Amino acid sequence: MSEPYRGSCHCGAVHYRVSGALRPVSYCHCSQCRKQSGHFYAATQCQTSDLAVEGEQHLTWYSASDTARRAFCKTCGSALFWRANDSERTSILAGSLDGPTGLAGGNHIFVADKGDYYSIDDGLPQYPQYD
Ligand SMILES: [Zn+2]
Ligand SMILES: [Zn+2]
Numbered sequence: 105m106s107e108p109y110r111g112s113c114h115c116g117a118v119h120y121r122v123s124g125a126l127r128p129v130s131y132c133h134c135s136q137c138r139k140q141s142g143h144f145y146a147a148t149q150c151q152t153s154d155l156a157v158e159g160e161q162h163l164t165w166y167s168a169s170d171t172a173r174r175a176f177c178k179t180c181g182s183a184l185f186w187r188a189n190d191s192e193r194t195s196i197l198a199g200s201l202d203g204p205t206g207l208a209g210g211n212h213i214f215v216a217d218k219g220d221y222y223s224i225d226d227g228l229p230q231y232p233q234y235d
Pocket of ligand 1 (some may be wrong): 182
């Protein structure tokens with residue numbers, strides 16, 4: 105699959121499309137991502153200006169910290185987006201994309217915070233915090 109990429113939450117109240125390029129998928133093992141998603145985050149990323157959201161009123165933008173917000177569907181709870189407050193880019197949860205994405209894994213970040221109930225053995229670069 106290539107541009108435009110499309111995705112949605114589980115219940116379909118929120119749909120989005122991305123008209124530009126997507127970054128390789130970063131796997132974030134920080135405790136915030138694990139709490140919110142139930143495991144670790146798998147996120148690609150786009151320019152926010154390339155992202156068009158339909159059903160924005162069904163999103164909750166949760167201020168997860170002083171520096172970033174996380175968006176999820178009010179109805180079904182699907183985690184969709186992460187955005188640093190001072191950034192022009194938006195992270196997109198890779199699992200919310202529809203169809204084959206053609207994306208590949210890029211790296212693992214915040215592995216210093218990873219859970220003890222799984223191992224990372226895909227050979228991708230691992231960083232204790234940011235890459
Ligand atoms: Zn939903
Ligand atoms: Zn994280």
